[in-house]
Amino acid sequence: MNLTSPNILALDFDGVICDGLIEYFASTKRAYQQIWQQEQIDDRLAPIFYRLRPVIETGWEMPILLRALILGITETEILNAWKAIAFQILESEGLDKSFVVQKLDGVRDSWINNDLDEWLSLHRFYPGVIERLQQIINSVVEIYIVTTKEGRFVRQLLQQQGIDLPIAQIIGKESKRSKYETLRIIRDKHQKIGADLSIFFVEDRIKALQQVAQQTDLELVNLFLADWGYNLEGDRNLARKDQRIQLLSLEQFSQGFIAWG
Secondary structure (H helix, E strand, C coil): CCCCCCCEEEECCECCCEECHHHHHHHHHHHHHHHHCCCCCCHHHHHHHHHCHHHCCCCCHHHHHHHHHHCCCCHHHHHHHHHHHHHHHHHHCCCCHHHHHHHHHHHHHHHHHHHHHHHHHCCEECCCHHHHHHHHHCCCCEEEEECCCCHHHHHHHHHHCCCCCCHHHEECHHHCCCHHHHHHHHHHHHHHCCCCCCEEEEECCHHHHHHHHCCHHHCCEEEEEECCCCCCHHHHHHHHHCCCEEEECHHHHHCCHHHHC
């Protein structure tokens, strides 16, 4: 792994830059109420929902996770077989992923349009991350946000913190591409302008990093698992054993790149 300063820093958003757990549960509750026509949802489910956030890969799974908890499926069962459980709930209740996503995104859009300040207030940025991003933006390193969150939501949140990245550098769910495909496009764009490339990619999902590691043409991408994000101890142990993936702490992230090693 080349641990000198990169030309390009690609960052996941949720679980790396922003902690959106409070918003996740609040928006999921509203979407759930629309999908299942249920008015009251026990807020005591929130801590369990937070603990299980690492099983979520994309947004449609959040209302399904809440449904699983309300149906009485245990944490252990969810941790051991989440994908099977999620698809079983979709099938048994006649739901389509796109319908669930539409409801969740609709809740967020409505909330943003009607009370942006309240929606923004439900998000927390990890300590030191915004300050570090500002430092990097003012350096020669180019930042990209590579996320499964809608790009417009990411832009709103960053602008609130005084960070106004060009829209082309915020690549969200709307791109309909895997993260490794996005990294390939970023690489190709910069190689065309003759850049001698070193790319760092920081992500809190071990599976996303493993997918990048499997791409033989992306060996120039240095991979980092954010240990402060939405992952489990088992994920962090996998990173410790993987020669391609470096486990990164929040303290290291907030320092210069030389500390990342």
